Amino acid sequence: MKENNLKATLFHQSAHLSEHDLLAPSAYCSFCKSTQRTPVASLQESPEVVLLHCKKCHASSASRMPKPETLSKYYSQYYDSFDDEEDRITLDAPDRMACHIVRHAKPVLGDLAGREISILDYGGGDGAISAKIAHEFVKLGAAKVKIALIDYNKSTIETSDNRIQFFRPGDLTEISEKTVHLVVASAVLEHIPEPSEILAKLLASLTEGGIFYARTPYVTPISKIAKFINIKFDFTYPAHVHDLGARFWNNVISTLPLEGAFSISRSTPSIVETTFEQHFLRTLIAHALKLPGFVFKEAYGLVGGWEVFIRRD
Numbered sequence: 001m002k003e004n005n006l007k008a009t010l011f012h013q014s015a016h017l018s019e020h021d022l023l024a025p026s027a028y029c030s031f032c033k034s035t036q037r038t039p040v041a042s043l044q045e046s047p048e049v050v051l052l053h054c055k056k057c058h059a060s061s062a063s064r065m066p067k068p069e070t071l072s073k074y075y076s077q078y079y080d081s082f083d084d085e086e087d088r089i090t091l092d093a094p095d096r097m098a099c100h101i102v103r104h105a106k107p108v109l110g111d112l113a114g115r116e117i118s119i120l121d122y123g124g125g126d127g128a129i130s131a132k133i134a135h136e137f138v139k140l141g142a143a144k145v146k147i148a149l150i151d152y153n154k155s156t157i158e159t160s161d162n163r164i165q166f167f168r169p170g171d172l173t174e175i176s177e178k179t180v181h182l183v184v185a186s187a188v189l190e191h192i193p194e195p196s197e198i199l200a201k202l203l204a205s206l207t208e209g210g211i212f213y214a215r216t217p218y219v220t221p222i223s224k225i226a227k228f229i230n231i232k233f234d235f236t237y238p239a240h241v242h243d244l245g246a247r248f249w250n251n252v253i254s255t256l257p258l259e260g261a262f263s264i265s266r267s268t269p270s271i272v273e274t275t276f277e278q279h280f281l282r283t284l285i286a287h288a289l290k291l292p293g294f295v296f297k298e299a300y301g302l303v304g305g306w307e308v309f310i311r312r313d
């Protein structure tokens, strides 16, 4: 696994990969190593790449992964195609995202007064969201917040508050087990061809009473409807190589080789990424599609993305 492939921002461009861009097909699920997988969607033709759904852990993954050098090239082209930093950010309101995470992490973390809090932001770009989370923690009384930010993007957002400190580990080997209060892995795991070990390490880094947040796209059911009504649906392969919904996340604790006790603290359709102020129609549709997912959970699929909060007990 090459961690330098990971990216924080979302990608909207698909690319057609040729034979020499691709690794050989893998017989095994990237998350649980099961061989029981069935095709659920086509990602590209000649050479054929399909999305395979794992019957055991319910992850859906590309049947063929891009080579590490293919992804590096793809991402560097993607970044070069923008002059303006603003264009890369698809989340309209990172502050809203941060407040959302704080709201659901707080009951698990308990009283923050006078404490030193440690955040691990995996794939968090320049740290804009984790910096905002840290500000909220300081407002709640935390004495100090340390943020470990791991991302391909090496720029780090400035913070004016000296109680908030960023450091930039090269990879997860620099993070000790049971040391982190809050892990944020927002819209990143879907970009990593073999993420299972990383996901297990992120959870292992949690201290007892710590909380993990992840958000991933889940578009397989939407893509099936689009195909049925003959609308082209873009999965954004090879940027996205996994599709992870409610059933995957609700079973993730038993899927991964974890030591210690973990429990799902919240599992819902993911937060709407856009705001009514900036993208009215898109935001309205997103809310309308996600709403039944809060009630019908695993039985309803048209959510676009799923998110989970997992605590270490």
Ligand SMILES: [Zn+2]
Pocket (backbone or CB within 6 Å): 029, 030, 031, 032, 033, 034, 054, 055, 056, 057, 058, 059
């Ligand atoms: Zn699996």
